[in-house]
Amino acid sequence: MPVAWVLILSSFLFSVGIYGVLARRNAVLVLMSIELMLNAANINFVVFNLLLHSISYIGQVFALFIITIAAAELGVGLAIVILIFRNRSTVSIDEVSLMKW
Amino acid sequence: MQQVVFGIVAALIVFAAVRLVTTRNLVHGALYLLAVLAGAAILFLLFLAEFVAWVQVLVYIGAVVVLLLFGLMLTRAPIGNMALDSQTRPLAAVVSLAIFGITSTIVWKTFKGQTVHFSKPNTVDTLGRAIFSQYVLPFEIVSVVLLAALVGAVVLARKEE
Numbered sequence: 001m002p003v004a005w006v007l008i009l010s011s012f013l014f015s016v017g018i019y020g021v022l023a024r025r026n027a028v029l030v031l032m033s034i035e036l037m038l039n040a041a042n043i044n045f046v047v048f049n050l051l052l053h054s055i056s057y058i059g060q061v062f063a064l065f066i067i068t069i070a071a072a073e074l075g076v077g078l079a080i081v082i083l084i085f086r087n088r089s090t091v092s093i094d095e096v097s098l099m100k101w
Numbered sequence: 102m103q104q105v106v107f108g109i110v111a112a113l114i115v116f117a118a119v120r121l122v123t124t125r126n127l128v129h130g131a132l133y134l135l136a137v138l139a140g141a142a143i144l145f146l147l148f149l150a151e152f153v154a155w156v157q158v159l160v161y162i163g164a165v166v167v168l169l170l171f172g173l174m175l176t177r178a179p180i181g182n183m184a185l186d187s188q189t190r191p192l193a194a195v196v197s198l199a200i201f202g203i204t205s206t207i208v209w210k211t212f213k214g215q216t217v218h219f220s221k222p223n224t225v226d227t228l229g230r231a232i233f234s235q236y237v238l239p240f241e242i243v244s245v246v247l248l249a250a251l252v253g254a255v256v257l258a259r260k261e262e
Contacts, residue, residue, distance in 0.1 A: 001104050003215050006144075007208040009111050013118055013137070015201035020122035022193030023186050028172045029127065032134045035165065036118055039141045042157075046150045050217050057231045061239075063145075063153045064232075067160050068243050072250030074165055078172040079257035085176040086260075094187055 006047045013040035027081045027091040031074060038070045103219060106147055114140040127173050135166050148217070152225045 013036055020033025042063045049059025085091050117136035124130050138161045145154035232240055 001107060001217050001219075002212075003217050004209050004212045005107065005111075006148075006217075007212060008205045009114065011204040011208060012115060012201055014204070015197040016118040016122055018200055019193050019197035022196060023190040024122065025187045026127065028169060028176065029122075029130055031172070032130060032169060033122060035134060035161075036121070036137060039138065039161075042153070043141055043144055046145050046148045046153060047217065049150065050148045050219075051215065053218075053220065056235055057228050058236075060150045060153050060228055061232055061236050063150070064156060065239065065243050067153075067156055068247055071160055071165060072247050074168060075254040076250050076257070078168060079254040081172060082175055082258050091176045 003047060003051050007044065010040040010043040010047075013037075013043070025092050025094055027084070027093055027096075028078075030093065031077050031081070034077075035070060035074070038066055042066055103147060107144070110140045110143045110147070114144075128170070131166055131170050131173065134169070135162060138162050138166070149219065152228050 017033045017035075017037035017040065020036065021030050024030050024033060045059040045063045045066070047059075049057060049063075052059075081091055084096055088096065090096070114137055117133045117140065121130050121133040121137065124133060138157065142154045142157040142162070145151075145157060
């Protein structure tokens, strides 16, 4: 199977994630789009592991690390979103502009 | 055979991802994210990464989607039609299309003609040996990072006395 197909699929997934981060207003939806981008990276790592026939399985190990970091990121991110909601009763990113220059 | 499975799963992933960033209903968005993650898990199985696929099912589909649904409900997000998109939407579409065009062109030019050969699947045994011998230090560091994130999330979300 041509490896370029898989890479183009994951780059599509990554661009959709970028669109979601830029165009969505709800903070939870932005977090979901970040998960899309991380998954695109994971697909790339796994398919490169297969392409290079890595004996040390570095690609799969790295995908596992990315899944772990994604879980940590989502936990902290949701805690921040809930804190913002508690203080300002909104999760709209447009309205949280206190630190905007 | 693998190409057919890949085609079906790729169509599912593309559809669900596009619907995720365009849907007007937040809970539907979470369910489309679940479809994308399940499709990625099938791809991992297809590319002979069994353990990564099951970790994806357990951690992402089992925990992350549930956490996101809790986040949606705790923030009392208005479910239904509302302005979910910001004004930068056309600009965002241009940026993401440009990134997709550039990366896919580069990838096509670089990897044209290279094919994936499906050898025998690696077992959890070999992956576990790799993690706990060669990559044991990064593994420990990542577990400390996870613990720190857990404590940080609890401290952040706790109500102050």
